[in-house]
Amino acid sequence: MADRAPIGSGWRERAPAVLIVFLLAATPLVARALGDPFIVKVATRVVVFAIAAVALNFVVGFGGLVSLCHAGLFGVGGYVVGVLAWHDFNAEPLLFLPGTSNLLVSIPAAAVVVGLLAAIVGAISLRTSGPYFLMITLAFNQMFYYGAVALQKYGGEDGLQIMSNVTLGPFDMSDRYRFFYLALAFLAAAMFVLGRVVRSRFGMALRAASRNETRVIAVGVDPWRYRLVAFVISGVVVGIAGALLAAGQQFISPVDMGWDRSGDLVVMTVLGGIGSVWGPALGAAAFVVLELVLSSWTSHWQLAFGLLVILIVVGLRGGLADLGALAFGRRGTETAHG
Amino acid sequence: MADPILAVECLMKSFGGLRATNDLSIAVERGECHAIIGPNGAGKTTFISQLQGMLRPDAGAIRLDGQDITREPAHVRARLGIARSFQITSLVPDFSVLDHAALAVQARSGHSFRFWRPARGDAALTGPARDALATVGLSPRATTLARDLSHGEARQLELAIAIAQKPKLLLLDEPMAGMGRKDGAAMTRLLAELKKDYSIILVEHDMQAVFSLADRISVLVAGHVIKTGAPDEIRNDPDVRAAYLGH
Numbered sequence: 001m002a003d004r005a006p007i008g009s010g011w012r013e014r015a016p017a018v019l020i021v022f023l024l025a026a027t028p029l030v031a032r033a034l035g036d037p038f039i040v041k042v043a044t045r046v047v048v049f050a051i052a053a054v055a056l057n058f059v060v061g062f063g064g065l066v067s068l069c070h071a072g073l074f075g076v077g078g079y080v081v082g083v084l085a086w087h088d089f090n091a092e093p094l095l096f097l098p099g100t101s102n103l104l105v106s107i108p109a110a111a112v113v114v115g116l117l118a119a120i121v122g123a124i125s126l127r128t129s130g131p132y133f134l135m136i137t138l139a140f141n142q143m144f145y146y147g148a149v150a151l152q153k154y155g156g157e158d159g160l161q162i163m164s165n166v167t168l169g170p171f172d173m174s175d176r177y178r179f180f181y182l183a184l185a186f187l188a189a190a191m192f193v194l195g196r197v198v199r200s201r202f203g204m205a206l207r208a209a210s211r212n213e214t215r216v217i218a219v220g221v222d223p224w225r226y227r228l229v230a231f232v233i234s235g236v237v238v239g240i241a242g243a244l245l246a247a248g249q250q251f252i253s254p255v256d257m258g259w260d261r262s263g264d265l266v267v268m269t270v271l272g273g274i275g276s277v278w279g280p281a282l283g284a285a286a287f288v289v290l291e292l293v294l295s296s297w298t299s300h301w302q303l304a305f306g307l308l309v310i311l312i313v314v315g316l317r318g319g320l321a322d323l324g325a326l327a328f329g330r331r332g333t334e335t336a337h338g
Numbered sequence: 339m340a341d342p343i344l345a346v347e348c349l350m351k352s353f354g355g356l357r358a359t360n361d362l363s364i365a366v367e368r369g370e371c372h373a374i375i376g377p378n379g380a381g382k383t384t385f386i387s388q389l390q391g392m393l394r395p396d397a398g399a400i401r402l403d404g405q406d407i408t409r410e411p412a413h414v415r416a417r418l419g420i421a422r423s424f425q426i427t428s429l430v431p432d433f434s435v436l437d438h439a440a441l442a443v444q445a446r447s448g449h450s451f452r453f454w455r456p457a458r459g460d461a462a463l464t465g466p467a468r469d470a471l472a473t474v475g476l477s478p479r480a481t482t483l484a485r486d487l488s489h490g491e492a493r494q495l496e497l498a499i500a501i502a503q504k505p506k507l508l509l510l511d512e513p514m515a516g517m518g519r520k521d522g523a524a525m526t527r528l529l530a531e532l533k534k535d536y537s538i539i540l541v542e543h544d545m546q547a548v549f550s551l552a553d554r555i556s557v558l559v560a561g562h563v564i565k566t567g568a569p570d571e572i573r574n575d576p577d578v579r580a581a582y583l584g585h
């Protein structure tokens with residue numbers, strides 16, 4: 001239909017996300033060809049942070065809510081996997097329940113725990129807006145951070161090493177390649193599901209409220225409830241990302257959930273482009289790779305990195321997603337929500 | 339005068355020391371087009387905002403269709419049947435014209451906790467939304483983004499959104515504000531059509547439009563209704579002429 005031109009749901013809108021997944025899917029082949037398994041490690045990190053950035057952008061780009069507690073939620077997801085694995089390895093029950101290293105159990109557990117936390121954080125912080133929302137989410141991030149530091153039993157400040165072999169049902173997931181494809185499947189699913197949600201009635205209400213609250217209230221929508229649910233959805237997805245980080249690197253530590261990490265997630269999101277579901281995945285990829293490359297060149301890499309980010313964000317109003325859009329021959333991505 | 343669609347009693351609203359609404363009482367009959375006129379700063383927009391729920395009155399009561407809505411939040415009032423078009427256009431810049439009307443349809447058809455089916459292309463939304471666009475003559479612009487609309491078209495869209503809500507009462511705050519003569523005339527014709535189907539409160543400065551459209555007119559001065567009556571009565575009332583028309 002002609003009237004769906006601005007944001008369609010056809011292949012054109014999905015193409016960038018599909019392309020991202022296919023390109024990422026090829027990286028293990030490159031690693032094998034070059035005989036450099038380190039590439040898979042980096043690619044896994046890219047995928048994990050891509051999931052986190054896509055999750056964050058669900059509230060930033062579509063909900064108008066710049067959250068600074070997402071690294072905290074991300075870390076909690078990681079700790080759920082780590083703690084369950086610790087209890088599995090030490091054969092010590094956790095509140096009468098046995099631990100587990102099976103991701104079929106621990107990833108859903110992380111999703112539920114982080115979803116509940118996000119509901120609490122959201123219910124409180126969404127009563128405010130603007131700078132107050134930033135401050136409260138930041139405060140929650142610090143609570144999660146110091147909460148993790150206080151977990152002496154699980155390594156405290158030093159972090160928590162996963163000693164057991166992580167599995168997925170019958171499959172051993174310590175295989176790097178296998179784990180990479182598991183993470184990639186989650187990224188594909190996150191982009192697909194959030195892409196649907198963004199176009200649904202829920203998504204329309206959420207997006208409209210982020211652009212003009214007065215207008216949506218005037219037609220009978222109470223933005224608060226939709227924002228809260230969006231925040232929980234975002235939390236669940238970022239919790240899964242954190243779970244994958246911990247499982248993939250067999251380690252989780254408070255460093256992964258510092259407030260600066262929350263800022264990094266916002267940078268990835270904006271760098272990639274907040275106008276589309278998939279844009280932040282590009283931002284995460286650029287961020288992770290640049291961090292790696294620049295930090296190997298110079299210890300002042302953050303300076304160079306900052307300059308690059310400024311150039312990209314100023315040069316491309318829609319972030320890296322604009323490059324993708326140019327490649328696909330479109331005017332811009334402000335209205336694209338693929 | 340029994341059973342008005344809207345009954346407002348002794349409404350009060352102050353901003354600091356300024357009494358923007360001062361003991362304002364008004365009754366709007368079913369099917370009536372009730373115009374509210376008054377000089378700039380008389381408190382017309384403030385009054386509309388209290389009816390719609392964006393502003394809370396300090397005192398007084400508002401009843402819609404017999405139900406006390408004084409304490410209801412704005413989004414609840416919208417669902418109870420109050421629709422407002424804003425004096426200063428209030429749209430979503432990157433939503434299309436059709437999206438706006440569809441959002442209004444969506445809002446009145448229950449909660450929006452539906453996560454999977456695309457809202458665009460949902461005929462249950464786009465059908466009534468297109469009807470609303472057709473009513474105001476915006477059908478050819480259905481796919482245009484709000485930020486690309488002309489001023490006149492944006493005013494039309496404000497109206498289309500309100501109509502898509504299928505309200506019991508339409509609150510129109512200067513629907514012709516900033517329009518040229520031609521657009522204004524078209525809007526007057528459109529309102530003449532709408533008044534057949536809706537109870538309307540019309541705030542407007544264009545006196546020609548007001549006198550041709552209104553069944554009754556209330557004159558607001560300093561937040562207080564100094565006179566309510568049929569257009570002819572208002573036109574010839576000496577107090578009104580002195581306070582407002584007498585230029």
Ligand SMILES: Nc1ncnc2c1ncn2[C@@H]1O[C@H](COP(=O)(O)OP(=O)(O)O)[C@@H](O)[C@H]1O
Pocket residue numbers: 353356358376377378379380381382383384385
């Ligand atoms: N939010 C506000 N805060 C303070 N004063 C206000 C506010 N809104 C309106 N006013 C004042 O209340 C009076 C009535 O304003 P308004 O209702 O906009 O008048 P009208 O729509 O009749 O021109 C004006 O003096 C205006 O300056």
Ligand SMILES: [Mg+2]
Pocket residue numbers: 382383384425
């Ligand atoms: Mg006004």
